[in-house]
Amino acid sequence: MRAPLELLNAHFDGERLSDQEARRLSAWVKETPENSRAVVELGMVHELTDSILSVPRLLDKLALTSDPALKRSIGASLDWVETRAETPNPAQRPARTWTAPLAVSGMLLAASLLVAVTALVWTSAGPGISDNESVLAVATAEPDAAALQPATAPVVATVLDSFDAMWDGPRVLTRGTTLLRGETINLTDGLLSVTTADGSDVVVQAPARLSFTESASIDLRSGRLTARIGDGDDQLVVTTPTARVIDLGTEFAVGVGESGETSVEVYEGEVELASLVGEEPGEPPVSRTLRAGRSGYVDADGRLRWTIETLPHTRGYVRPDEIADLREAKRGSRQAREQVCFYELQRIEGLLGFQGFDIPSAGGERCMAFAEPALRSDRDLRFERDLSVGCMSSSGSLRVEHTSPVFLTLDTSPESSLARAGLLTERGMVGRSDTELWLAWRTSASSPRRLGAYAGLSLMFGEDRRFNEPLFVGLIDSTDQLGVVANVGSRSIDRPIGVGASQVGTAPHLWVMRMVFGERSDKVSVWYDVAPGRLIEATPDAEVLNATLMFDRLRVGVGNDGGPWLLDDIVLATNPQAIVEANRLLDGE
Structure with missing residues (x-):
C-alpha cells in the first residue's frame, strides 16, 4: 500500500489513481492543514515551471468543458499568468509595500490554483473523477480577490x-x-x-x-x-x-x-x-x-x-460546438475538415437539401432533406469513387445497376426544410403553386458501350414508373438521346438536350433543373454540363412548359442490359446562386 505522499506524487505525475486510492488521499488531505499545504507545495514542484507551457492545454480544455466552476478556475489561472507576465513601465511601477514572505505567499496561492486546475483537467477523463476532484477541492483555497484583480477594469x-x-x-x-x-x-x-x-x-x-x-x-x-x-x-x-x-x-x-x-x-x-x-x-x-x-x-x-x-436549418451562424472541429481541421484532421465543410454547406442561403453519399454511413449522415432510411433498394447498396474532388473526402458516389433501382425519399414532415420553404402541398407533396425548386446532381456512366435502354433520375410520388412518374431526366427510354420526359396524363412530352449516347463517355456530368410550380401547369428547365459560374446567365438546354409536377421521392435507375451508372452530389435549393455556391464548395474552390 502506497503512502499518501507517494499517491500525491503519482497524482501530479498524471497517473490515474484507483477509486480506493483517491478516497484515501482525499481523506488524508482533509485531516490537517499541513496535509493540504503539502498538496500545494508538491504541486508547485511538479507544475510551476510548466505553468506557461500548460496554458495551451488549459485553453483546449476550456474550449471543451461545460462546467462553469472549472471555467472560472481556469480563467483565474490565465489571469494570473497574464498579469505576472506583463512588465510595467519602470516610471509607472508602484512602490513595493509587501515583504518577501508575503510575495512568496501570494505567488504560492496563485500557482496552487493553476496547479489544481491543471491537475483537475487531466484527471477528469475517466472513472474516479469525483474522488480526484475532491482531493484538489480540499487542497485549493479560494484565491485572494486582490491577488487576482487586474490593474485595469475587471x-x-x-x-x-x-x-x-x-x-x-x-x-x-x-x-x-x-x-x-x-x-x-x-x-x-x-x-x-x-x-x-x-x-x-x-x-x-x-x-x-x-x-x-x-x-x-x-x-x-x-x-x-x-x-x-x-x-x-x-x-x-x-x-x-x-x-x-x-x-x-x-x-x-x-x-x-x-x-x-x-x-x-x-x-x-x-x-x-x-x-x-x-x-x-x-x-x-x-x-x-x-x-x-x-x-x-x-x-x-x-x-x-x-x-x-x-428556421430552415440550425446552422445559419457558426455555433460553439463547431469550434473544436475548426481547431482540428486547422491541425490537419480530414474528418474535422469534412464536418466543417458540411456546416459551411448548410449555411449557403437558399440551400434546402444535400445527399453526398457518405460511405461509412451508407448515405445516412451529412445529408439534408431526406427521410430515413436515406436510400432504399431491393439489393445491397454499393458505392464507388467520388465524382467531385472537394472537401467531402469520405463521400463517394452511388452505384446504380439495372437489376434494382434506388429510391431517395424526401423529408416532407411539417418541420422539414421543404415545408419551411413553403414548397409542400396540402397532401405533403413538393409542388405548391407559386414556388420554385432547383435540383442539381452529377452522373457518370461506368460502361459507355452499355448505357442501357434508359438511365437517369425520376421525380416520383409512388414506386411504379408507369403511374407515379411525372418527370424523368437522363437517357430517354429506347433512344440514343439525353433529355427530359414529362408525363402529362396519358401522353409523354420528350425534350432532347442535343447530346447523343455516343457523347456520354465516363467523365462526370453535372445536371441542373429548375421547376417553377404554377396554378395550372408547371415549367421545367434543364441545363447539362453548364459551368456553375455561368448557370444564372446560361440558356437552358431543354424546357417543358406544360408539365404537371407533384412528387415526394427521387428514383434512379438503369434499363435492361445497361452497365452501372454513378450518381453523386444531389443538391436542392430555392435559388440558382445556392446551386452555384454548393458546387463550388464541393469542388474545393
Missing part, C-alpha cells in the same frame, strides 16, 4: 481561439487574451471564440463590433454572434441598437445589419426578444418569446415583427 471573458481573425484596435486578441469590461472589440475578418467568466461560450463572426459590459452582458453594435449559456445563475443579455435579447436557458444567435436591424435565431431553449421602443410613440417596448427552431426580427426603426418564422 476581466469578463477569455479568448479561446481565433481563426483568420483580424481586428482594428490597440490590443492583439490571440488565444488566451483576457477581455476587460467595456473593452471594444472591432473584428474586421475571421472568427473569434470566447468564454465568459460566467461560463457561457460566445462565437463572434466578422465583421463585428461589440463589447462585454459585464460577463453576462454584451453590447453588439454590428455583426453576428452565437452564445451557448453556461450553468450559472445569471442570464446572458445581448443589447443591439434596436433590440434586447434575454436568454432563458438556451443557445441562440444574434445578427445586427447595416441599418441596425436585429435578427435572432434560437437553437435550444428559449429567448425573449424585446424592442427598445413601442409600436407607437410614447408606448412601452414590446417583446416576444422565441422557442427552439424559430427566429425573430426587429427592424431598423426598432419595431418588433410579430410574425415568428421557422
Whole structure:
C-alpha cells in the first residue's frame, strides 16, 4: 500500500489513481492543514515551471468543458499568468509595500490554483473523477480577490481561439487574451471564440463590433454572434441598437445589419426578444418569446415583427460546438475538415437539401432533406469513387445497376426544410403553386458501350414508373438521346438536350433543373454540363412548359442490359446562386 505522499506524487505525475486510492488521499488531505499545504507545495514542484507551457492545454480544455466552476478556475489561472507576465513601465511601477514572505505567499496561492486546475483537467477523463476532484477541492483555497484583480477594469471573458481573425484596435486578441469590461472589440475578418467568466461560450463572426459590459452582458453594435449559456445563475443579455435579447436557458444567435436591424435565431431553449421602443410613440417596448427552431426580427426603426418564422436549418451562424472541429481541421484532421465543410454547406442561403453519399454511413449522415432510411433498394447498396474532388473526402458516389433501382425519399414532415420553404402541398407533396425548386446532381456512366435502354433520375410520388412518374431526366427510354420526359396524363412530352449516347463517355456530368410550380401547369428547365459560374446567365438546354409536377421521392435507375451508372452530389435549393455556391464548395474552390 502506497503512502499518501507517494499517491500525491503519482497524482501530479498524471497517473490515474484507483477509486480506493483517491478516497484515501482525499481523506488524508482533509485531516490537517499541513496535509493540504503539502498538496500545494508538491504541486508547485511538479507544475510551476510548466505553468506557461500548460496554458495551451488549459485553453483546449476550456474550449471543451461545460462546467462553469472549472471555467472560472481556469480563467483565474490565465489571469494570473497574464498579469505576472506583463512588465510595467519602470516610471509607472508602484512602490513595493509587501515583504518577501508575503510575495512568496501570494505567488504560492496563485500557482496552487493553476496547479489544481491543471491537475483537475487531466484527471477528469475517466472513472474516479469525483474522488480526484475532491482531493484538489480540499487542497485549493479560494484565491485572494486582490491577488487576482487586474490593474485595469475587471476581466469578463477569455479568448479561446481565433481563426483568420483580424481586428482594428490597440490590443492583439490571440488565444488566451483576457477581455476587460467595456473593452471594444472591432473584428474586421475571421472568427473569434470566447468564454465568459460566467461560463457561457460566445462565437463572434466578422465583421463585428461589440463589447462585454459585464460577463453576462454584451453590447453588439454590428455583426453576428452565437452564445451557448453556461450553468450559472445569471442570464446572458445581448443589447443591439434596436433590440434586447434575454436568454432563458438556451443557445441562440444574434445578427445586427447595416441599418441596425436585429435578427435572432434560437437553437435550444428559449429567448425573449424585446424592442427598445413601442409600436407607437410614447408606448412601452414590446417583446416576444422565441422557442427552439424559430427566429425573430426587429427592424431598423426598432419595431418588433410579430410574425415568428421557422428556421430552415440550425446552422445559419457558426455555433460553439463547431469550434473544436475548426481547431482540428486547422491541425490537419480530414474528418474535422469534412464536418466543417458540411456546416459551411448548410449555411449557403437558399440551400434546402444535400445527399453526398457518405460511405461509412451508407448515405445516412451529412445529408439534408431526406427521410430515413436515406436510400432504399431491393439489393445491397454499393458505392464507388467520388465524382467531385472537394472537401467531402469520405463521400463517394452511388452505384446504380439495372437489376434494382434506388429510391431517395424526401423529408416532407411539417418541420422539414421543404415545408419551411413553403414548397409542400396540402397532401405533403413538393409542388405548391407559386414556388420554385432547383435540383442539381452529377452522373457518370461506368460502361459507355452499355448505357442501357434508359438511365437517369425520376421525380416520383409512388414506386411504379408507369403511374407515379411525372418527370424523368437522363437517357430517354429506347433512344440514343439525353433529355427530359414529362408525363402529362396519358401522353409523354420528350425534350432532347442535343447530346447523343455516343457523347456520354465516363467523365462526370453535372445536371441542373429548375421547376417553377404554377396554378395550372408547371415549367421545367434543364441545363447539362453548364459551368456553375455561368448557370444564372446560361440558356437552358431543354424546357417543358406544360408539365404537371407533384412528387415526394427521387428514383434512379438503369434499363435492361445497361452497365452501372454513378450518381453523386444531389443538391436542392430555392435559388440558382445556392446551386452555384454548393458546387463550388464541393469542388474545393
